[in-house]
Amino acid sequence: MSVPLKCSLCAEVATVHLSQVVGGKVTKVHLCEACAGKGGAADPAVFQLADALNAPGPAAELTCPRCGFTDVDFRKRGRLGCPECWETFGGALSPLLAKVQHEPAHVGRAPVGVAPAGQLRQRLVAARAALAAAVAAEDYEQAARLRDEVARLEAALNPA
Amino acid sequence: MSVQEILADDHDPDRASGAQAVVLSTRIRLARNLAGQPFPGWAKAPQRQEIAERCIAALEALPRFRRGHVLRMSQQADLDRAVLVERHLVSKELAAGQAGAAVISRDQTCSVMVNEEDHLRVQVLRPGWHLRGTWNLAEQLDDALAGALPLAFSDRLGYLTACPTNVGTGLRASAMVHLPGLCLAGQMDKVTRALNQDGLAVRGWLGEGTEAAGNIFQVSNQQTLGLSEDDILKHLGYWIKHLVEQEWNARRKLALDEGEKFVDRLARSFGVLRHARLLSSSEAMNMLSHLRLACDLGCLPEGLRDQVDRLLIEGQPAHVQVRHGSPLDSDGRDLRRAAIMREALRAFPEVGAPTL
Numbered sequence: 309m310s311v312p313l314k315c316s317l318c319a320e321v322a323t324v325h326l327s328q329v330v331g332g333k334v335t336k337v338h339l340c341e342a343c344a345g346k347g348g349a350a351d352p353a354v355f356q357l358a359d360a361l362n363a364p365g366p367a368a369e370l371t372c373p374r375c376g377f378t379d380v381d382f383r384k385r386g387r388l389g390c391p392e393c394w395e396t397f398g399g400a401l402s403p404l405l406a407k408v409q410h411e412p413a414h415v416g417r418a419p420v421g422v423a424p425a426g427q428l429r430q431r432l433v434a435a436r437a438a439l440a441a442a443v444a445a446e447d448y449e450q451a452a453r454l455r456d457e458v459a460r461l462e463a464a465l466n467p468a
Numbered sequence: 469m470s471v472q473e474i475l476a477d478d479h480d481p482d483r484a485s486g487a488q489a490v491v492l493s494t495r496i497r498l499a500r501n502l503a504g505q506p507f508p509g510w511a512k513a514p515q516r517q518e519i520a521e522r523c524i525a526a527l528e529a530l531p532r533f534r535r536g537h538v539l540r541m542s543q544q545a546d547l548d549r550a551v552l553v554e555r556h557l558v559s560k561e562l563a564a565g566q567a568g569a570a571v572i573s574r575d576q577t578c579s580v581m582v583n584e585e586d587h588l589r590v591q592v593l594r595p596g597w598h599l600r601g602t603w604n605l606a607e608q609l610d611d612a613l614a615g616a617l618p619l620a621f622s623d624r625l626g627y628l629t630a631c632p633t634n635v636g637t638g639l640r641a642s643a644m645v646h647l648p649g650l651c652l653a654g655q656m657d658k659v660t661r662a663l664n665q666d667g668l669a670v671r672g673w674l675g676e677g678t679e680a681a682g683n684i685f686q687v688s689n690q691q692t693l694g695l696s697e698d699d700i701l702k703h704l705g706y707w708i709k710h711l712v713e714q715e716w717n718a719r720r721k722l723a724l725d726e727g728e729k730f731v732d733r734l735a736r737s738f739g740v741l742r743h744a745r746l747l748s749s750s751e752a753m754n755m756l757s758h759l760r761l762a763c764d765l766g767c768l769p770e771g772l773r774d775q776v777d778r779l780l781i782e783g784q785p786a787h788v789q790v791r792h793g794s795p796l797d798s799d800g801r802d803l804r805r806a807a808i809m810r811e812a813l814r815a816f817p818e819v820g821a822p823t824l
Binding site: 374375377381385386387388389390391392394398401404405408409410411412413414415416417418419420421422425426427430 | 478501503504505506507509510571585588607610611614615619620621622623624625626627628630631633635636637639667691692693694695696699
């Protein structure tokens with residue numbers, strides 16, 4: 309959409325864009341994959357994305373059957389081609405998601421009319437943690453209640 | 469509907485009275501896409517156009533956008549697009565392309581960018597600090613949208629987006645904060661590091677990659693997957709509350725420790741704005757930041773803060789040119805900007821001692 313920016317260090321097309329605030333001044337750096345991998349900016353958190361993009365992914369070419377987007381395209385752009393790409397590249401993207409996101413599964417809202425699995429999943433995570441705590445505290449009455457709750461939520465999430 | 473009408477409709481009482489001392493505005497952004505359609509960056513031009521028209525038609529039919537504005541970027545003049553960016557109604561990226569559009573509610577609180585990085589970027593922007601209220605509006609709009617268009621959603625990954633940094637909730641919650649105290653005290657680096665380490669991004673006035681002129685920063689969540697909307701809002705809310713406390717501590721300490729020197733600093737900025745013949749955008753923003761601080765601390769009447777906030781926008785390059793009526797070069801803008809400031813500050817009283 310916008311004009312591709314050139315890498316701040318060489319003439320390649322920049323795919324990694326970094327902003328840094330130092331002394332109240334924001335500096336922006338545009339890097340190509342090669343230069344981003346060599347590091348140089350001080351903020352390690354911002355560089356996680358660059359590292360992840362550079363990590364050697366599966367060598368095999370993946371192509372989205374719906375839109376023709378490939379893993380090579382992703383390496384160039386850092387963006388996917390269509391919603392179905394998430395199916396195609398989901399596995400290959402796991403290490404990246406692990407670095408830039410909190411947890412690998414959605415625990416938030418769902419569109420109107422779609423079962424809010426995310427919210428069930430969040431309750432399941434909370435129930436499992438509470439169960440572990442109850443067992444550790446030897447509160448077996450509470451643990452039994454929580455075990456049933458966990459089973460109910462698991463069944464709701466995996467009806468099969 | 470045109471950008472001129474957006475500019476003319478500038479006297480919404482909510483927008484004027486909502487300003488609070490540290491948080492200039494609260495924003496919620498939701499990234500959404502149509503199921504089964506290529507993302508804007510990968511779609512071919514005709515597909516992009518078809519998607520845009522489909523989204524616009526659905527949005528126009530929502531009650532929230534009744535009698536609102538539909539602005540197709542391809543039909544807007546360069547200056548008008550820049551004005552929309554300066555008002556935070558569209559992003560620089562949307563304004564730079566031809567395929568995008570913005571649908572804006574009549575009160576300018578809700579806007580949806582069409583064909584930015586994602587098909588739909590729902591945005592609710594309110595003056596001052598109103599995280600829950602802003603979220604509630606965004607949630608209602610999101611529900612209405614889901615009723616009108618089939619959204620790309622996966623049970624496991626949530627709302628599917630073009631970039632992996634938005635997948636899941638697609639939620640970016642942010643506060644625009646004015647931190648002159650922490651900046652003057654030299655603590656901004658430390659604060660930024662602490663926020664970064666706890667998953668919050670700190671950016672400049674116009675978002676990613678922009679200068680932090682006027683001691684104004686945008687603080688937002690970075691992670692969107694594996695956290696619920698409520699988690700994200702609570703986390704941001706916790707840090708903004710903390711940031712506001714720290715900012716006030718820094719302001720009080722500066723005012724107490726520096727005494728007359730501190731008031732002198734604010735008064736000098738007032739003097740520059742009141743009398744300068746040439747003012748660059750960043751100089752004007754930095755001086756206005758001091759004026760805003762003077763209003764917060766009682767060195768100037770608090771009621772003048774809204775005027776200062778308006779000048780922060782009016783002094784932006786595209787706004788200066790639109791007000792002038794034609795494009796200006798950099799020197800011409802600086803001349804016009806200085807005239808705008810002189811005129812606006814004519815009725816301001818002298819900068820006095822703080823009333824802390």
